[in-house]
Amino acid sequence: MNAAFLDSLPEVRSDLGPALAAGERVVFAARPACFGTETDAFLGGHTSKFYLTNRRLIANNTVGLWTVELATDIASCAIVENGIPFLKSTVVRVDLNKEVVYGDGQGVLRGFRFYLAKRDGDRFAALMGSALR
Template identity: 65%
Template structure:
């Protein structure tokens, strides 16, 4: 994914504590209704938050951080709206180039090839547009 357009955006405030690398800045932050894998296996609920930096996509499910590198890991993003007009939700599907393993041997290990982020419609539109460049 080409991230040059994100470098030109103004910085915004992160909605959770996030250690940034040199030259990295938050360009989008929003609360999530929930998020899951590409097949909707549950990863985080209503307390989850999302930040997009000019280098990474980071979701916080209050237990840990889910981080993917934009340039190397993300290969696509699409906005999918669901529901009826007044109760619409926006789902942003993020596709990864390689399978990602998560969990540990005790709890069972899972794999995913992407995420689904459930956001308010405006936030979903904006995130999808930023990820598409």
């Protein structure tokens, strides 16, 4: 992971204050239409918020925080376009290095899918591409 790149990015405003560790700051924030597991099992809807800090990826579904460490937990990140022309949705796929058990054993995920506006998806994928080099 290219931590120096993420540390060089300007901070963006967020409501994560107490959830951030010392020296951690938000460098990207967006509101996804929804997000889910790698198989599209629903995790959060349009009221969710999505953040990239200089250390973690955080998704807030208004019930709890989904968080993974950039340096150790993320295997890859890519944009996937679904649908037919003129009705395509931009999905950012984040694959994890290990399985994550959630909901007191209710489910297991190996990655996330974030349904973002095209502009936000492109920006996030570019940031992750530079960070994961």
